[in-house]
Amino acid sequence: MxxxxxxxxxxxxxxxxxxxxxxxxxxxxxxxxxxxxxxxxxxxxxxxxxxxxxxxxFTDKPIADPNASLQVSVAFSRDSREDVDAIIAKGIAAGGTEPKPAQDYGFMYSRDLDDPDGNSLGFLFMEPAAVEQGPEAYMAAQAAEA
CATH class of the missing domain: 3.10.180.10 (2,3-Dihydroxybiphenyl 1,2-Dioxygenase, domain 1)
Structure with a gap:
């Protein structure tokens, strides 16, 4: 582990x-x-x-200001779109900011949250069928059903 x-x-x-x-x-x-x-x-x-x-x-390199440049974004999966929205709301209420609008790709829904220092966190929900089939196959199946 x-x-x-x-x-x-x-x-x-x-x-x-x-x-x-x-x-x-x-x-x-x-x-x-x-x-x-x-x-x-x-x-x-x-x-x-x-x-x-x-x-x-920890390093001889300069420490970047996460408000000015992005070096790493840590992303976490959630169990639903509602879970993504809920954690973003909690983060904003606690002083975080949402740097850009939600992204909805059909098979995946994601939102970003910057902590008060500017460190970037991502939260996403991916349709379970898209995980199993792959995004293209999932989207093709969705289009065929429509």
Missing amino acids: TNVFVNLPTTDLERAKAFYTALGCEINPQFTDENGACVVWDDNVYFMVITREFFST
Whole structure:
């Protein structure tokens, strides 16, 4: 089994913790201090929200400003379109922003959410039949039924 840890820089650790708990995550206090917090997404996915100052000790490269440039977008599947809309609403209420309108491809529905630091999160729902058949076959079957 593989666990995934995504490190995200923040300018305000308390604000970042509040944002991610508003999305339904928990903070693991064993791996949280004044430099960063371990945000538990699920049993195998964790975010480490880390102060920009401490984050800069991990590398000799400059730390990008996620409000100005996008280096990584982390995407999560949801069980329905309604689940996608619900988590976006929670994120916006907690200080996040939606950088562009929802994207509906027929077989897949996705929306993006930037956390208060500008880190990009994506949420998507894909029709189960499209996962099994592939997007083109699913869309062809939908067109034949119409």
